[in-house]
Amino acid sequence: MSDKSNSGSAGTPLNSGSYSLYPARRRGKHKIFIGMAPGVGKTYRMLEEGHALKHEGLDVVVGLLETHGRKDTADKAEGLEIVPRKEYSRGELTLTDMDTDAILKRCLATSPSLREAAPTGSGVTLEDSLTLRYRNRREPPSLLASPLGRRLRPPHRFASTPQLVLIDELAHTNVPGSPREKRYQDVEVVLAAGIDVYSTMNVQHLESLNDLVARITGVVVRERVPDRILDEADEIVVVDVTPETLQERLLEGKIYAPQKIQQSLDNFFQRRNLIALRELALREVADNVEENAIALRARFPNASTANGQFCNIHERVLVCVSTYPNSVQLLRRGARLANYMNAPLYTLFVADPERFLTKEESLHIHTCEKLCKEFEGSFIRVTNSNVANAIAQVAEKYRITQIVIGESQRTSFGGALLTRWQMFLKGSLTQKLVRLLKNIDLHIIASEKMVSRK
Structure with a gap:
């Protein structure tokens, strides 16, 4: 390693670790x-x-x-x-x-x-x-x-x-x-x-x-x-x-x-x-x-780690918001959780590429983004037709340890209506996340009672 600030007694620079004329011994530990x-x-x-x-x-x-x-x-x-x-x-x-x-x-x-x-x-x-x-x-x-x-x-x-x-x-x-x-x-x-x-x-x-x-x-x-x-x-x-x-x-x-x-x-x-x-x-x-x-x-991207997971030492909170009205409540709950854990706050909205938001829905998402910034958090917006995969990818990228979502509704994350039969065939967002996420706590917040469970 090079230390450009070192100098000999005569003022000559000493870049001891910069060169290798003869086979050099390893650098000390x-x-x-x-x-x-x-x-x-x-x-x-x-x-x-x-x-x-x-x-x-x-x-x-x-x-x-x-x-x-x-x-x-x-x-x-x-x-x-x-x-x-x-x-x-x-x-x-x-x-x-x-x-x-x-x-x-x-x-x-x-x-x-x-x-x-x-x-x-x-x-x-x-x-x-x-x-x-x-x-x-x-x-x-x-x-x-x-x-x-x-x-x-x-x-x-x-x-x-x-x-x-x-x-x-x-x-x-x-x-x-x-x-x-x-x-x-x-x-x-x-x-x-x-x-x-x-x-x-x-x-x-x-x-x-x-x-x-x-x-x-x-x-x-x-x-x-x-x-x-x-x-x-x-x-x-x-x-x-x-x-x-x-x-x-x-x-x-x-x-x-x-x-x-x-x-x-x-x-x-x-x-x-x-x-x-x-x-x-x-x-x-x-x-x-x-x-x-x-x-x-x-x-070493191909090296095996414990359970194949990445290393998270610090807590990081991700709140998943949607066009559903309880998103503001989720964001407040997530902000309290992040403050309690002294953790950074992230807010995620996954947009459906096949659907345009109404003016009212756009204003609602803008409100969530503004509130997230008031909580000194980072607002993330991605476009993906697979909401669960999008959440999992963001969680890995930002090394998230805690995820806050609302309980499953008859609407998808982007706002499109789902029938009970579709939910049965495809599985709810919660079920998909449980399968995709490992070593991440999932907080599911009820829309009325606001009870947190994992």
Whole structure:
């Protein structure tokens, strides 16, 4: 993968994953531990899994650990190798931050050819060697004839032992003078070298949620992570506790120093804020799961899935309206259902291609469309002589989970009269939908009593 924002110490762009001159190792796997707020236990959980994998024989190192003075977290890191931080002098101050180059050297130290690729005093950095390793075979001969190209002699072998680096606080802004501005950019360099990474972040640091988090909490988050980092992650784990448990941890001094506890409770750690942030974290992961399932289905359309169905994580409500007068009541009922489920609302009208609507029927459908927009829903109009099939197709396209229809009448969905004999031969719309729809709840609303049943 390419990271155009990365740059070497001399300002040279480092597009580590863009090219492939020599057979490249796979990109490292990235697992992110995400939580609703500081103190939920993301770092502790990451360290816990690191210990478990080390016990199984994996080579695990801590690239960067932020304990924030929490004794439990510091104790959990005991027994794991921690890569020393790099020091940056700023006048009389000495700042420290993650040493990405040291992490790469430590994790790839078992590769003799890598040491040959960047010999001491050669002027070739380890990141330079990693950059050239991934260059494309179609690179012009001038590159291969360059001093850098001559110094890097294939074949380049990698360490055979699986490598895992634990890196805390993905959204962190690096100290001035660092090769890259953000820690997530350092993580991308490590991943491009074929090293697996476990990292942590809070949901409020996600770029697309920045404005929403500011409205919820009144706090503008300055350190942010692009959504693509979460999208490209191989695994996302929600570290979840109840708002009450988190507030108890805060009061016990397990998150911040005593002088900051009351201020935190009065501001960011208010219960209503934590409830909203918790829902954001859970929904973000649910979105990720659903999008991955959809992408997998698009990539392998013939692959079998459970019951042959598509993946729906979030609720979505579809109200089927017709020229029948109770359509407005159906729409209101569907809107209440969507609001209760915090789900998007869709309204569908299937027009009969062999029949024109009267002026009164057209006005009625227009009223339904207007009401749907008032409920902030999406109005869908399709033309199809097979109403049941049309509903099923729309349900699959928009990944609907709940469908609201009126009880069967002596009129079809488009308004044409049906005899009882025709209904017996063809089957009612409800019967057809029951046969066509799987894993979708069907709400049949009576025209007078308005009783919902499935």
